Amino acid sequence: MNKGKQTVEPRPLAVLGRPEPNSHSSEMHFSSKGKELMSPNVASNGKGPQRVSLSLHIKDLGPEPCVIPKKRVVDTHALIIPKEEPFTDDMPQDEVPIAVIHPDPLSGKDLAIREFSTGKSNWQVPPESLHADEIVGGGASASMSKRHTSCELATVSNEIPSRLEIASSQLGEVKISVSYNNSALGGQKFQLPSIDELRELMAQRCLRSYKLIDPNFDVIKILNDMCECISELATNSSNQSREGDVMPALDVLKRSPGRDALDAESNRENGCVLARLLNGSFIVQPSSNGCVDDVGGKELVVLPQHELTLNELRWLHDASDITKGEEKVEISWVNEINKDFPPPFQYISENLVFQNAHVSFNLYGIGDESCPTCFGDCLLAEQPCGCACRAGRKFAYSSAGVVEEDFLGECISMTRDPQQQFLLYCTECPLERSKKDDFPEPCKGHLKRKVIKECWSKCGCHKQCGNRVVQRGLNYKLQVFLTPDEKGWGLRTLEKLPKGAFVCEFVGEILTISELYARNREKHTCPILLDAYWGLKGGARDEEALCLDATCYGNVARFINHRCFDANLIEIPVEVETPDLRYYHLAFFTTREVHALEELTWDYGIDFDDLDHPVKAFRCRCGSKFCRNMKRSTRELRC
Numbered sequence: 001m002n003k004g005k006q007t008v009e010p011r012p013l014a015v016l017g018r019p020e021p022n023s024h025s026s027e028m029h030f031s032s033k034g035k036e037l038m039s040p041n042v043a044s045n046g047k048g049p050q051r052v053s054l055s056l057h058i059k060d061l062g063p064e065p066c067v068i069p070k071k072r073v074v075d076t077h078a079l080i081i082p083k084e085e086p087f088t089d090d091m092p093q094d095e096v097p098i099a100v101i102h103p104d105p106l107s108g109k110d111l112a113i114r115e116f117s118t119g120k121s122n123w124q125v126p127p128e129s130l131h132a133d134e135i136v137g138g139g140a141s142a143s144m145s146k147r148h149t150s151c152e153l154a155t156v157s158n159e160i161p162s163r164l165e166i167a168s169s170q171l172g173e174v175k176i177s178v179s180y181n182n183s184a185l186g187g188q189k190f191q192l193p194s195i196d197e198l199r200e201l202m203a204q205r206c207l208r209s210y211k212l213i214d215p216n217f218d219v220i221k222i223l224n225d226m227c228e229c230i231s232e233l234a235t236n237s238s239n240q241s242r243e244g245d246v247m248p249a250l251d252v253l254k255r256s257p258g259r260d261a262l263d264a265e266s267n268r269e270n271g272c273v274l275a276r277l278l279n280g281s282f283i284v285q286p287s288s289n290g291c292v293d294d295v296g297g298k299e300l301v302v303l304p305q306h307e308l309t310l311n312e313l314r315w316l317h318d319a320s321d322i323t324k325g326e327e328k329v330e331i332s333w334v335n336e337i338n339k340d341f342p343p344p345f346q347y348i349s350e351n352l353v354f355q356n357a358h359v360s361f362n363l364y365g366i367g368d369e370s371c372p373t374c375f376g377d378c379l380l381a382e383q384p385c386g387c388a389c390r391a392g393r394k395f396a397y398s399s400a401g402v403v404e405e406d407f408l409g410e411c412i413s414m415t416r417d418p419q420q421q422f423l424l425y426c427t428e429c430p431l432e433r434s435k436k437d438d439f440p441e442p443c444k445g446h447l448k449r450k451v452i453k454e455c456w457s458k459c460g461c462h463k464q465c466g467n468r469v470v471q472r473g474l475n476y477k478l479q480v481f482l483t484p485d486e487k488g489w490g491l492r493t494l495e496k497l498p499k500g501a502f503v504c505e506f507v508g509e510i511l512t513i514s515e516l517y518a519r520n521r522e523k524h525t526c527p528i529l530l531d532a533y534w535g536l537k538g539g540a541r542d543e544e545a546l547c548l549d550a551t552c553y554g555n556v557a558r559f560i561n562h563r564c565f566d567a568n569l570i571e572i573p574v575e576v577e578t579p580d581l582r583y584y585h586l587a588f589f590t591t592r593e594v595h596a597l598e599e600l601t602w603d604y605g606i607d608f609d610d611l612d613h614p615v616k617a618f619r620c621r622c623g624s625k626f627c628r629n630m631k632r633s634t635r636e637l638r639c
C-alpha cells in the first residue's frame, strides 16, 4: 500500500568539484510523510588532508567511523611529562622536544605560581640538533639532568626548590608543571587536592579577594585565560603565525587522548600538579602523593609522538564554535564517551545552490501586492499584513516569538497522526522519475504542509518585526555531543527552550533530485526533499524538484537524530524570500518545553517496515515507547 513512504536510491556516480566526505556503511531509507531524509553519516574516502606542519599531542586516537582516516599528520614535537614508564616502541627514539621555558626558581614557601619567563624559544620548533637538555634553560639547572635518551628532558632532584616549568608546542599546547619542595612545608604532609577542591578553594579566594559578582565567574575560565595569555605572550615574542590558534576547549579534553596522557601521569605520584592547555583548554591533574622528596630520580620525558588528521586538527581548533562564527551564537562540541571527532563537513549558515537547482523565482508574487501593508512590527498591527494573508490571515508566531499554539498543534497532529495525514499525489512524481526514468512508479504521496510565511527584505516592516523569526537565525545555546546510546553525534540544548521555539533551520546544498541521485550514495548524510508543493501542482519539473543535502555543506541541524513519533522538534516549511513552495526553508521548532541538556530530536518519518527498499536503514535507538523500529528486532537489520 502506498502510505506515502518514499525512498531515494541514489545511484553511485562521481561528483565533481566538491570535497569528498567519509564513506559510511550505515544508510537509511526514508519515508515520506513528505519529509525525506536519505542517507546517514559522513564517511571516509581515503582522500584526506595533506600533511601539515602543525603538531598536536593527543595520544592514541583510534579509527572512528565518522572521521576520515586518511593521511595522518605526523607531529614532530611533543609535550614533556615526568618519566616513569619504560620506553615502548611507539616512542620516538630521536624525538625533538618542544621548547621549555624556565622560570626563575620559586624561593617562597607556597605553591602559587609566582612568575615565569617567556623565553624566546617558546612556540618555536627547536633545531633538530638541539636535544632536550640543551633546550632547557638554566633557571633551575640543578634540576636538569644529563640526557639519558632523547626522550628524557630533565631530572628533578631533591635539592631543587619549588619551581614552575612551562612547555609549549606549536599548536598552542601548553603544559605547566608545578614542583613542590616539601622542605618548604616544614615536613607537613602534602596531599594534592582534587581538581574540584582546587577549583572551589580558588573560587572562594577569588570571590573574597576581588569581590567578583559575575555569576559566570569560573576559576577554570581564569586558568584558561592565564594560559591564553601565556600563549599570546609567547606567540608575540616568538612566532606571530601561531596567533589565533588558541581556543578554549575544556569540554573536548574531558575524555580526550590528551586527558589519557595526563591520567597516566597522575599515577606516577611525581609530586607535580600538572596543568595542560590544548588550544586553550586547561586540565589540572593532581597526583596522589606529591612531594619533591619522592621525586628524586624522576625525569621529564617527551610524550610519544601522536598523529592527527587535518580534520581532527580542524575539529580541535573549532571545539568552542563549530559554526566558525557563521551563526550569532557559538556552538561547541563535546565527546564525553571516547576519542572520536565529529564527521567532517563545511559549516554553512544559509542554503547554497548547487549547479542546476532552479531557485531564482519571479518575485512578483510578493512585493507590490503584499508588502505595502507591512509596517513596523506586523504582529502589532490591527490588520494582518499581506504576508499573514498569504499564510491564512493569521500570523503563525505569537508576540513571544514562538509558534502559536493552534498552528503548532495542527502541524504536530498532521505529522504524528496517521489518520489525519493528508497526502498529496503527483501525477508524475519527480522522485519516482529519478529512480526509474523509463517506467516511473506511481507517486507515493507527499505530506501536505502547513507553511509559515515570514515578512522579508521587500516588506516595509522592521527587521525586528515579530513575523521574522527563522531569518534572524539561531538564538539558543546548543551543543553537538556524542550520544551515549549509539546514535552517533547528536544535538542538545544547553538551556531550557519554550514550546514552539525556533531552534534551527535545516541548512545544506540545494540540489535537484536528479543531482542528488547523481551523487554517490555513500556520501549522503541527510538529504531532505522540499516536496511540499509537488502534489499541489501535479508534479514538478526536474529543475524544480529540489532537496537539501547537508553531507558536505550543512549547519548544526545535520546532527539532529531521529525519534519516532514523540520527538521534541518538528519541521515546518517557512517561506521567506520566495513566493511559492518550490523552494522554502525547513525550520525546526520545539513541540514542547525542552529542558537544558535534553537531546533535540525530530521524526525523520522513516518507514522501518519498508524492507523492500534497497537503501539500508539504521537500527533505531530513539528510546521512544512509540518506536516504529521495535518490531524489527527479529528481522535482519541492514545497518
Ligand SMILES: C[S@@+](CC[C@H](N)C(=O)[O-])C[C@H]1O[C@@H](n2cnc3c(N)ncnc32)[C@H](O)[C@@H]1O
Binding pocket: 026, 027, 028, 039, 040, 041, 042, 066, 343, 486, 487, 488, 489, 490, 525, 526, 558, 559, 560, 561, 562, 563, 618, 619, 620, 621, 622
Ligand atoms: C542526520 S544524521 C544525524 C547525526 C548523526 N548521528 C551523526 O553522528 O552524524 C542521521 C544518522 O544518525 C544516526 N541516527 C539518527 N537517529 C538515530 C536513531 N534514533 N537511532 C540510531 N541511529 C540514529 C543514523 O546513523 C542516521 O543515519
